[in-house]
Amino acid sequence: MTPMNRRGFAAAAAGAAAAAVSLNPQTVQATSGSRRSGTPAPTRTDGLPYDDTQDFADARRGFVAAFTGGPITTDDGTVAWNPDAYRFLADAEGPAPDTVDPSLWRQARLLSHQGLYRVTDRIYQVRGLDLSNMTIVEGDSGIIVIDPLISAETAAAALRLYRDHRGERPVRAMIYTHPHVDHFGGCRGVLPDGAGEDIPVLAPSGFMEHAVSENVYAGPAMSRRASYMYGSRLPAGAKAQVGCGLGLTVSLGTVGLIPPTRSIGSTGEEVTLDGVRIRFQMTPGTECQEEMNFLFPDLRAVCMAENATHTMHNIVTLRGAQVRDAHAWAGYLTESIGLYTGAADVAFASHHWPTWGNDEIVALLTHQRDLYGYLHDQTVRQINQGLNGTEIAENFSLPPQLEAVWANRGYYGSISHNVKAVYQRYMGWFDGNPAHLWEHPPVEEARRWVETLGGQAAVRARARHYTDRGDLRFAVTLLNHAVFNDPEDKRARRDLAALYTRLGHRVENAVWRNFYLTGAQELTHGVTPGTSAALGPDMHQALTVSQLIDGLAVRVDGPKAWAIDLAIDWHIGDEYWHLRLANGLLTHTSGPRPAADAGLTMTMTKAQLLAVLAGRGTDGIRMDGDPALLTRLLSVLDKPAAAFPIVTP
Numbered sequence: 001m002t003p004m005n006r007r008g009f010a011a012a013a014a015g016a017a018a019a020a021v022s023l024n025p026q027t028v029q030a031t032s033g034s035r036r037s038g039t040p041a042p043t044r045t046d047g048l049p050y051d052d053t054q055d056f057a058d059a060r061r062g063f064v065a066a067f068t069g070g071p072i073t074t075d076d077g078t079v080a081w082n083p084d085a086y087r088f089l090a091d092a093e094g095p096a097p098d099t100v101d102p103s104l105w106r107q108a109r110l111l112s113h114q115g116l117y118r119v120t121d122r123i124y125q126v127r128g129l130d131l132s133n134m135t136i137v138e139g140d141s142g143i144i145v146i147d148p149l150i151s152a153e154t155a156a157a158a159l160r161l162y163r164d165h166r167g168e169r170p171v172r173a174m175i176y177t178h179p180h181v182d183h184f185g186g187c188r189g190v191l192p193d194g195a196g197e198d199i200p201v202l203a204p205s206g207f208m209e210h211a212v213s214e215n216v217y218a219g220p221a222m223s224r225r226a227s228y229m230y231g232s233r234l235p236a237g238a239k240a241q242v243g244c245g246l247g248l249t250v251s252l253g254t255v256g257l258i259p260p261t262r263s264i265g266s267t268g269e270e271v272t273l274d275g276v277r278i279r280f281q282m283t284p285g286t287e288c289q290e291e292m293n294f295l296f297p298d299l300r301a302v303c304m305a306e307n308a309t310h311t312m313h314n315i316v317t318l319r320g321a322q323v324r325d326a327h328a329w330a331g332y333l334t335e336s337i338g339l340y341t342g343a344a345d346v347a348f349a350s351h352h353w354p355t356w357g358n359d360e361i362v363a364l365l366t367h368q369r370d371l372y373g374y375l376h377d378q379t380v381r382q383i384n385q386g387l388n389g390t391e392i393a394e395n396f397s398l399p400p401q402l403e404a405v406w407a408n409r410g411y412y413g414s415i416s417h418n419v420k421a422v423y424q425r426y427m428g429w430f431d432g433n434p435a436h437l438w439e440h441p442p443v444e445e446a447r448r449w450v451e452t453l454g455g456q457a458a459v460r461a462r463a464r465h466y467t468d469r470g471d472l473r474f475a476v477t478l479l480n481h482a483v484f485n486d487p488e489d490k491r492a493r494r495d496l497a498a499l500y501t502r503l504g505h506r507v508e509n510a511v512w513r514n515f516y517l518t519g520a521q522e523l524t525h526g527v528t529p530g531t532s533a534a535l536g537p538d539m540h541q542a543l544t545v546s547q548l549i550d551g552l553a554v555r556v557d558g559p560k561a562w563a564i565d566l567a568i569d570w571h572i573g574d575e576y577w578h579l580r581l582a583n584g585l586l587t588h589t590s591g592p593r594p595a596a597d598a599g600l601t602m603t604m605t606k607a608q609l610l611a612v613l614a615g616r617g618t619d620g621i622r623m624d625g626d627p628a629l630l631t632r633l634l635s636v637l638d639k640p641a642a643a644f645p646i647v648t649p
Contacts, residue, residue, distance in 0.1 A: 048103055048404060055310065055406060059110045059353040062118035064165050067129060072157050072253070080153040080253030081129060085236040086112045086243070097238045099505040104513065107311070107411045108242040110353070116161050119354050120301050120346045122276075124166065126158035131230075131247035132182040132350050134158045135303065137296070139274025142172035146303060147350045148186040151253025155186025172274040174258070176203040177305035177350055178291035179211035181255060182247075188256035188538065195261050200273065203260035204282060204290040211257060212542050216551040218320060220640035226250070226319040228646065231514030233521065233528070240517055245311050245411025245510035246351050257538040264292055267335075281339055283307055283332040285325040287314075293336060295343060302344040302361070308333060308368045310352040310406065314413040315375070315421035318511055323425040326418070330373030337365050367405045374398060375415070379422040388431035389423030414509045443649050446484035456482055456489055463495060472499055480647075483523070487648045496647075497523040519647040529643045540610050545570065545577050548613065549588045552637060558584035561636040566629045569598040572606060581633060600625035 072081040089112035096105035114128020122138040134155060135146035143162075148155040163169065171191060176184045187201075195201045214222060227233055230249045231241035241249065262271075270279045281293040287306040295302045306313070307329070316323045340347070340361060347361045348354040355364050382392045393416045402408050430437065439445065453459050459482045466475040479496040482489060497520040504516030522528075543551070561584045570577040571594070578595040579588050594601055603622040604612075612618055618627075 055110055058355065059113045064116040064118055065161065066115035067157065067161050069157060072153050074153055074253050078252065080151050081251045083114055083129060086248055088237060089242065099239045100242055101506060101508045103409060103508045104242065104411060104510055107245060111243050111248055116165055119348050120299060122299060123301055124162060125348060126161055128248065129158050130154040130182065130251045131249065135348060136162050137276055138169065139172055139276045142170040142274055144173045144175065144273050144276060145171055145190050146175045147177055147183040148174065148190045149251065150182045150185040150255065151251040152186050152189035152256055153253035154251045155189030159190055171199060173199060174201045176207060176260065177303065178204060178288035179207045180288055183350055184211060184257060185255035187258045188254070191258060194258050200262050201258055201260045202262050202264055202271070204292045205263040205265040206290040207260055207263065208542060210289045212539060212547060216543060216547050217554055220642065222320045224644060228515045228518045229317065229319045229511050231518060234514065234517055241514060243510050244514060246309070255539060257542045259542060281336060286329040286332055287324065289322065295340060297343065300343065300345040302340050302347045304347050304349045306350050308365055309349050311411040312371060312408055312413040315418040316424065318417060318515065323421050326372045326376035326422055330369050330376065333365050333369035337362055337369065364407060367402060367408055370402055371408045374402065375418055376422055379419050380426065383423060383426060389420040392423065393419040410509050412511060414512065442484050446481040449481040450485040456486055456492065460492055460495060467499065472503055475499055484649050493523045522647050527643050527645050545572060546588070548609065549577065549579060549586070553586040555637040555640070556584065556586050557636050557638050564632065564636065566632060567595060567598045568629055568633065569594050569601040570609065571601055571603040572609065598625065600627060600629040
């Protein structure tokens, strides 16, 4: 056994480790000026049925008690969630302020309701303590927890609120509807010591693979863009962040992951947990790659996970994700209508408020089914007429009978970016026009635009011209080129930030609003590191060795590694993992025997491997061969950027 030089290891690990009209992305984002070119003006949100107050009645129905404990903090004092930050919404009276689209203001006020709610006999929800809801079902001797929020701290507070009013009932089971972090990350707040032998944790088949994969490959970039999407660096307020349409925002506590003890794999599968019968419907490829709805037949209640909520959802999220299948989504909702017509008196989901009455449930499912089906079919129809994604999105409108349904409004997803997502699923990034095949990257393109238009001052002047005409979209395009051509041009940055603010204050879509306003914030104050949810040891432990190696592979600086050819074996348990770095590519295979060409064999546990990758050294690891090979491998790994610029070069 040869100990690795600590100083050499540490060095290697350190290197590794507003327009006059209401701009509305629900339909098209045109302006009055663009009508001259034949583009229709945007739909105004003041034509919606504001006299329909059923959602407000449903959002308040079953209220038991509010959470009054003040800010929820982590062990080090970081505020994970401040339930009082959105009091301005809960206390609001009268019309929407000028800085928020009226339809979005309505949605934000509905989301501001927080506390413990009774859904039906034996079913309760805690809402408004995180992006998602925690649902609690009372069994014969304890409770079943469904989707335990994002953070352990918010989940523990939600469970405490329930127990304060319903008694100290033990957790007998936990269910994850799907592998997005807002549906499992708070699990340690519900089961601090894990599942144990007698506490089942249920999830759809394939849950673990999808739960951890985003955190391995493009996770850092997704997290950065998520700070824009959820407006987590914006202050809450009528001029800034008013939620994200799906919920208020994301909590910033400790994320955990307790692996499922039982996988659900087929529609119609039925289990009984603590005396409660549950019948499942599998819906892969809808809102998540693996997702499931489920019926409580004896309680006449159905959980729709995130497949039918009170907003248009995303076919692809603006933070980044695999494109979802709108056609399959609509198909599974058709199946849901058949399964739950006459079988349920209340439908609840992992976001928003429940829907009561079977006719109302069927109407919700039908409207959402028709929404996703129409988005898919009409986009594909126009693809086959030769239009590209931007052209289709610009003139795409829902049928009036769908557009007027509050649950179909684009607060979280939007018609514009969902249409482009359907296009992307079928056609990819290229629209077929050779002019778009080999375009310059943003900075080089900006330099040529500015040169063509006569310099920075001329570009700013043309931007003012289009701003005065009400065409904020093209004014933003011009000023974006000016900023990318000269990031130190304070006037261009200020003017662009002002336009982003105007656009943000007028869009119905909460996510677009957060993008615009966060962009304005960064143009004004620069890129600043922000707090994000902390990935606890559960997430790292849940990664397979193969996923850990794949995580290293996407960090290899290819050109830096071109001349390297090395082979290392990781011996963990009864398996040998053969790593090979050659031609700038890290590949791996596995088997029961060591590789003949391995220059280094590391015999270790999974925990010791995680310590190596975290830069904590190789203590206790048996090193047979040349330990410098590990140092060399680590030396060519990039460290992901935590706060890279988005609105500047």
